Amino acid sequence: MTFKTMMTGLLSAFVAAPALAQDLPVVGRPHQGGMGFQPASTELARDLQWLDGMILVIITAICLLVVALLAYIVVRYNQKANKTPGTFTHNSPLEIAWTIGPIVILVFIGAFSLPVLFKQQEIPDGDITIKVTGYQWYWGYEYVGEDLAYDSYMIGSPATGGDNRYSDDVQTMLTDAGYTKDEWLLATDTAVVVPVGKTIVMQVTGADVIHSWTIPAFGVKQDAVPGRLAELWFTPEREGVYFGQCSELCGISHAYMPITVKVVSQEAYDAWLAASKDEGWYTDVRAALTN
Structure with a gap:
């Protein structure tokens, strides 16, 4: 210097x-x-913090659902409770559901996150x-x-x-x-x-x-x-x-x-x-x- x-x-x-x-x-x-x-001191910061909170709720709900399903399967289908295991290899309705479900969630998140992104990138006068x-x-x-x-x-x-x-x-x-x-x-x-x-x-x-x-x-x-x-x-x-x-x-x-x-x-x-x-x-x- x-x-x-x-x-x-x-x-x-x-x-x-x-x-x-x-x-x-x-x-x-x-x-x-x-x-x-x-503390949010601009409109952009408020939008980002609200988006973060919304996604946190969605992620928390997904985690709780997964944990609940795992617990149910552990209890319902362990060796003691289910001595004769199933022989099926797939379940079409279930596979369709867990494919469409995440797509719907991602589209929902995108519908709120993309406008925030565009607002950041569209530079005003x-x-x-x-x-x-x-x-x-x-x-x-x-x-x-x-x-x-x-x-x-x-x-x-x-x-x-x-x-x-x-x-x-x-x-x-x-x-x-x-x-x-x-x-x-x-x-x-x-x-x-x-x-x-x-x-x-x-x-x-x-x-x-x-x-x-x-x-x-x-x-x-x-x-x-x-x-x-x-x-x-x-x-x-x-x-x-x-x-x-x-x-x-x-x-x-x-x-x-x-x-x-x-x-x-x-x-x-x-x-x-x-x-x-x-x-x-x-x-x-x-x-x-x-x-």
């Missing part, structure tokens, strides 16, 4: 502070011993378009049409003055940025900032190897493949801080490549955007990497 790139990240944190004081609730994050999904590039091992963001670009590193990574290990200095950096110790390995020095209720389109690619950009609470995940430009979209429904991680094994520091998204009011977003531009928070990521 070059000095120019590092200074850009430090400046960005300073500039963003007035417009984004950390009074936002932390909504999307994992919890120790937690089970289930993070975005109110804000952000290009995200995965690097080893950080993220670069460019706000399309805004002449605004910056890099995002995990707080405590070498780029922020750490060594990927927790220390008092890392705790100080977390506190200064408005995070707690529990959010170490999740929080970044700069965050993706978007307004609530607006449609956000992310253009995702990779600069070196395959990465994956994901925010569980938004129900989005997209591989960042070098040489390809993929898209995802979401419309956040509540203000807050959301965390994600690179979800594709991408090298030795894969575990230290988190994602932070802050969803704010339109007024706070406009103030943040204006302050970022006024203070010169801009760098061409590709140029910075080659200087």
